[in-house]
Amino acid sequence: MKFKTRLRVTFISIILLPLLLTIMAFVMIAIYLMNYSQGFSLTDIDYSMMSENFREFTNTTDQAYYVLLDQVKEDSSRLEDKEYLDHINEEVSRKSTYIIVRKGDKMYYAGNKDAAQKIFEKLPAYGEENLSDDSGYFYNELEKYVKQIDFTFRDGTPGSVFIVTKVNSLISRHLLIDMFVAIIVILIFTSLMLTQWIHKGVFEPINELNVAMRKIKEGNFxxxxxxxxxxxxxxxxxxxxxxxxxxxxxxxxxxxxxxxxxxxxxxxxxxxxxxxxxxxxxxxxxxxxxxxxxxxxxxxxxxxxxxxxxxxxxxxxxxxxxxxxxxxIPYNFHRINVADYFGDCVEEVGLDLEQRGIKLNYSNLVSPDTVVIADPEQMKKVINNIISNSVKYMDKPNGHIDIRILDEVDAIRVEIEDNGKGIAQKDLQKIFERFYRTDASRNSAQGGSGIGLSIVKKIIEDHGGYVWATAKEGEGTCMHFVLRKYIELQPGGTK
CATH class of the missing domain: 1.10.287.130 (Signal transduction histidine kinase, dimerisation/phosphotransfer (DHp) domain)
Known part of the structure; x- marks a missing residue:
């Protein structure tokens, strides 16, 4: 993954991951706080209450109020039946609402005893005017909305039934504290996850590369x-x-x-x-x-x-x-006449070969006016090195060396052939390599630096030609090299 893509993923993760985890934590903590404050089980909670406004809460209270008011008008004695009260309380408790029934100044029934204990002493008295109509009463300090219905028990004791709805905001002090802790945990979790991801994707490969570079430094390739x-x-x-x-x-x-x-x-x-x-x-x-x-x-x-x-x-x-x-290699190229140049070379090397008892044969089959572009001194090194090799490996008493100049249309081919010991076929492709010697065990009689033919190849190639060898072991060797002719263009553009 590219660094740019990795940075984008990291940026998006830093924003979205904490946001999603925070929303999840908010929902879970809110549900827990409502359960804790109301004593309800999770199966008794309607999660829609988390988004309901005050009007929806009062509607729940009003619904329970009118059901109980109709029952008082029809038969108030039924409010003495605790099974009936449990049934009504169960219906409204899903909306964070519960019922309190007071007989005289004692609590006769409570749908949520813990919550009822906190508000019971503050409930209005029997027949109090501000609660005699359909309006409710809001206890700001307790964040409770209450509606009251007065009735009389069968034994003549005055009684009241109260419908109490909790309307406090879910964002309480406990919620804020829990959310703060949850956000810290979420941020730590996100940081650890992203750090591990970046460490595995970036730092581990860089550390491996650092180890590899140390190996290179130590000479381990x-x-x-x-x-x-x-x-x-x-x-x-x-x-x-x-x-x-x-x-x-x-x-x-x-x-x-x-x-x-x-x-x-x-x-x-x-x-x-x-x-x-x-x-x-x-x-x-x-x-x-x-x-x-x-x-x-x-x-x-x-x-x-x-x-x-x-x-x-x-x-x-x-x-x-x-x-x-x-x-x-310094070169001084000139136009040289092939016949004149090679004739002089043959005459020069012929004297030395004669003293060594080796016969030299020379034939020129090219036109007398044939010209090539070459460095005379460097080409002389080529001829001397080849002939020197022929002399070095001459193993016959009647040795001879043949020099032939052949016409190849646009080029000339020079052949220098001897009747020496020859070269094995497996060695022919290697003899132009530097320091390669066909006789692995050198001796003082033959000697040689092993660079003569590599010099020949280099000079010929720098002249735009090429060189190769043919040989038969025990019979002799022939060196061939080709040089392009110099052809002067005529005024009309023809050769």
Whole structure:
């Protein structure tokens, strides 16, 4: 339930609930007070009397008055019959009226003895003039309306019959006190009920959310909050769940990233240690005079040079990886001729491959004027990284690498294929991931930081192309990447 709806329900409840309970309390207390004052049972009460006015009360008295007056005129001796008097009293008692019969100065009959005792001494004397007609008499201090009929008993004793009606207001002092207490109880009950409702609907969910946030603070991202609630509380719970899942994912990514960084440092350290050790050994050999012939000296110098190139390549990989990680690889795009550019690249890498005893085959099947938009330096890293991988995993004595440039209408496709150890099919989709290595147990002969192909993928995708690999285990691997051609529009809008 929304907070706005909950506030509306609370506002309406604060008004209506106490009002309804107060009306119920008023009715019950009024009935109780009338029973207490008159001595009537609940079954003897006509609840309509609570809303009757003074005229209705006097009408009740008049009805009983005329019945008794007719009886006096017809046969006054019947008023000596207490069974008859009980019958008349029972009829009028439902309207808070009762009968008193006086014989001489003694009370002969009373329909309500307790109430009659209070007014008996104040009743008018036999034959008093102001009550000799049809008018009644109102005792203000007792709040009683009285009518009198005089008659004579059979033994000659003067008698009077009085019809007494209680006309006091139901709102008495006792009623006010009881109503005040009842209203206090009603307000306390309403407050407790609404407080409990708000506590269960608002404070309990907030407390649960507070516990969940403490769990997040402690690094526990597995504390789940589930709810079917609608409104703001439900939105809070669902937002917490979204936040928890994102924080958990981010934490796991950071942990993985930290692990990868440690692995990178370990890999780079290992790969740097190998050429540094070799350089150190060959330099010591030159200093100790071991290279005592021009041929040995030339061999030592070339080895030192190659190891320095390996170190430079590793440092470049680390620099490029840092750029990938921060998405800040610097690009200088130019229009480059495909035939000229790849021809120069093949000539450059061919010398190194020749020294390693690996044959390089190159074929260009695109038009001589084919142009692409690319960064020459970054594309050179792509070619070097792929060829470096081919050399690293070459396991055959007569190794060869084929570079092919193919025409794809609106694009060119570059294929670099070797006859090395190949890659298992299960690994093909993962080789472009950072730090993924097909040889889980690295060795100094192969080494590698594990980021070369991830750099290739990043650079090719930043050029608007895509890269993939095909391979057969034991036979070799072929790397493919595609770059879109640059097609200049003619003045007429044609290509």
């Amino acid at each position: 597995d504390y789940v909050l589930e709810t079917d609630a609608k409104g703001e509380i439900g939105d809070l719970y669902r937002n917490y769940e979204d936040m928890r899942l994102r924080l958990k994912e981010s934490t796991e990514e950071n942990t993985q990233h930290e692990k990868q960084n440690k692995e990178l440092v370990s890999n780079i350290s290992h790969d740097l240690k190998t050429p540094i050790t070799a350089i150190k050994g060959y330099v010591e050999g030159i200093m100790d005079g071991v290279a005592d012939t021009p041929e040995k000296m030339d061999k030592y110098i070339k080895t030192i040079y190659n190891k320095a190139i390996d170190m430079d390549r590793l440092i470049n990989e680390l620099t490029t990886y840092s750029g990938i990680d921060n998405n800040r």
